Amino acid sequence: xxxxxxxxxxxxxxxxxCDFASFxxxxxxxxxxxxxxxxxxxxxxxxxxxxxxxTLYIGGGTPSVIDxxxxxxxxxxxxxxxxxxxxxxxxxxxxxxxVSASKIDLYKKVGINRFSVGLQTANxxxxxxxGRIHTLNxxxxxxxxxxxxxxxxxIMIGLKGQSLEDISQAIEVAAAFGASHISMYALxxxxxxxxxxxxxxxxxPDSDEVAEQYAFGxxxxxxxxxxxxEVSNFCKKGKESRHNLNYWRxxxxxxxxxxxxxxxxxxxxxxxxxxxxxxxxxxSNHFAVIDRTEISFDEQKDEYVMLALRxxxxxxxxxxxxxxxVPFAREYAPAIKKxxxxxxxxxGRVRIKDEYLFVQxxxxxxxxxx
Ligand code: SF4
Numbered sequence: 001x002x003x004x005x006x007x008x009x010x011x012x013x014x015x016x017x018c019d020f021a022s023f024x025x026x027x028x029x030x031x032x033x034x035x036x037x038x039x040x041x042x043x044x045x046x047x048x049x050x051x052x053x054x055t056l057y058i059g060g061g062t063p064s065v066i067d068x069x070x071x072x073x074x075x076x077x078x079x080x081x082x083x084x085x086x087x088x089x090x091x092x093x094x095x096x097x098x099v100s101a102s103k104i105d106l107y108k109k110v111g112i113n114r115f116s117v118g119l120q121t122a123n124x125x126x127x128x129x130x131g132r133i134h135t136l137n138x139x140x141x142x143x144x145x146x147x148x149x150x151x152x153x154x155i156m157i158g159l160k161g162q163s164l165e166d167i168s169q170a171i172e173v174a175a176a177f178g179a180s181h182i183s184m185y186a187l188x189x190x191x192x193x194x195x196x197x198x199x200x201x202x203x204x205p206d207s208d209e210v211a212e213q214y215a216f217g218x219x220x221x222x223x224x225x226x227x228x229x230e231v232s233n234f235c236k237k238g239k240e241s242r243h244n245l246n247y248w249r250x251x252x253x254x255x256x257x258x259x260x261x262x263x264x265x266x267x268x269x270x271x272x273x274x275x276x277x278x279x280x281x282x283x284s285n286h287f288a289v290i291d292r293t294e295i296s297f298d299e300q301k302d303e304y305v306m307l308a309l310r311x312x313x314x315x316x317x318x319x320x321x322x323x324x325x326v327p328f329a330r331e332y333a334p335a336i337k338k339x340x341x342x343x344x345x346x347x348g349r350v351r352i353k354d355e356y357l358f359v360q361x362x363x364x365x366x367x368x369x370x
Contacts, residue, residue, distance in 0.1 A: 001085070002264075003055040003246045004078055006037060007257035008063040009275065012098065016131040019190040021259035021273045022061045029275070033257075034070040036282040038077040040256050043285065045081035048254060048264075053078075054085040055243035058092040059116075065098045068106045075110045089114055089242040096142040097134030104145045114241075115151040117142055117179075122170040126159050131194075136173070143177035150239065152181035157213040159187055160203050164216050171217060175224045180239040184217050185232050186210050214358050230311045231357050248307045250300070258288075266295045300324070302368050305332070309364050314344070314351030335367040 010030055011022040056078050063071060071092065078084055091114040092107055107115075119139045121127055127135060143151075153174035157167055174182055189199035198204055205213065218228060226234035230248060233241065246253060255262045258278045261270040269292040272278050281288035295303065301324050308315040320328040328350065329336065336343065336350065342363060344351045352360050 001054040001246070002051050002251060003057065003243050003253035004053050004082060004084070005057045005059065005243075005253055005255040005260055005262075006074060006078075007255065007260040007271075008058065008060040008066060009033070009258045010060070010065050011062045011095075012065055012133050013131065016129070016194040017187055017189070018131075019193050020061065023275055026275055027065065029279075030066040030070065032279065033275070034066070034074065036279060037074065037257050040282050040287070041077050041081045043282075043287065044254060044256070048082060051252070051254075052083045052085060053088065053254075055089045055246060056084060056091070057243040058090075058112075060093055062095045062098055063092050064094045064103060068103045071112075072106055072110045075112065091116055091241070091243060093118065094142060095134060096139040097132075099142045099145060101145055108149070113150060115146055115149055116154065116183075117146070117151055118154045119170060119174060120154060120156045121159060121162065121166055122173045123162070123166045126162060126166065129160060130156075139173070140177060143174075143179070147178060149178075150180050151178070152183060152235075152241065153179040155182060155184045155217070157184060157186050157217060158205055158210040160198050160205075162205070162213070164213065167213055167217050168220055171220045171224065175226070181233070181235040181241060182221060182226055183233050184214070184221070186214065211358055228312055228354070228357070231360060248311050250304050250307055266300060268293050268295060297324075301331070305367050306364050309350075309352055309360055309367065310357075312351060312354070312357070314349045317348050317350060332367055335363075335369075338366060339363050 007021065009021045009023055010027045011024050012027075013024050014022065056075070058071065058074065075090065090112045092112050093116045095118050117139065120130060120132060122136045122139070124135050155167070155170045155174065171182065187195070187204070189196045189204060221228070221234045225236055227237070228234050229240050230244070233244065252264050253262060254264060255271065257271065258275055259271055259273045261268065269289045271288045272281070272290045278288045304320065304323065305315060315328055317328040324331075336345070342353055342356045344353050352363055356363065
């Protein structure tokens with residue numbers, strides 16, 4: 001099974017921490033952009049006719065900022081051009097400042113069955129500091145519109161002036177209004193974003209403080225019935241994101257739109273980040289790929305291990321041997337020995353122990369250098 005990702009690069013305004021491909025001043029091009037995305041899907045369709053897709057993820061940017069009729073046509077285009085399973089997980093990202101009852105109704109009507117809502121924090125002052133366009137009240141209105149639906153909420157830690165109480169409140173609000181899944185991410189101050197100045201000024205929490213916030217958040221999430229299945233992702237039983245699980249299992253996926261990346265037949269490729277360039281390519285019936293890398297056999301092994309160790313399921317050693325014809329324990333013997341105390345090795349799996357998952361990067365780097 002494989003996934004489809006579609007990138008909608010429009011937002012109402014740029015958040016202070018954002019370095020994604022999103023263009024607040026180009027929202028007037030939404031209609032032309034979506035026409036190009038439908039065309040790109042039709043162009044890709046023949047080479048993927050033997051694939052079955054079981055997830056469609058509409059992300060951004062802010063997919064909910066454009067007219068809902070474009071989203072309806074997008075889902076129709078995906079179904080027309082690809083074998084999308086009847087029970088496919090179809091997710092759309094929502095910004096609470098851009099939703100309405102009629103939008104949600106149409107999303108549901110066309111088969112969207114999972115929603116990912118960007119709350120980030122329940123503190124209105126912190127939301128304003130981040131440059132988010134919505135308030136806590138708008139999130140609550142959005143969550144009420146999603147009552148009974150399968151929805152996820154994004155929460156951030158590592159924010160300037162953020163207290164443990166703020167984190168607790170964000171998690172409680174998400175849980176109280178029915179979220180079945182919560183993603184809790186640490187802010188990454190990217191060079192070139194306004195928030196990077198806060199970082200340079202020493203105004204953001206340091207790594208020890210963020211680690212404390214993370215541990216606090218994990219505990220709170222557990223108390224409210226959210227089990228961790230990946231370092232930043234937590235859910236109620238059976239509510240894992242199938243789309244993201246496919247990424248972490250090194251599954252195949254095809255991406256459409258500006259900056260979208262793909263992984264098909266051990267080749268990773270990425271579309272241009274430049275909106276004008278994207279238009280020019282697609283209108284002239286060319287793909288907009290700017291970067292294409294074939295993944296060597298050794299790199300495939302490294303990717304498999306790196307992605308699996310991020311999850312609580314860890315490495316399935318029998319699957320590793322089936323895929324790569326060599327026992328995992330032999331291939332990674334030095335790293336396994338070095339990190340024995342940090343690993344759970346049982347039931348045919350090698351996992352990083354819960355308490356060390358937040359610092360998995362150091363451990364994973366050593367596995368890759370084995
Ligand atoms: S809503 Fe998301 S994509 Fe848009 S500017 Fe903010 S962080 Fe970036």
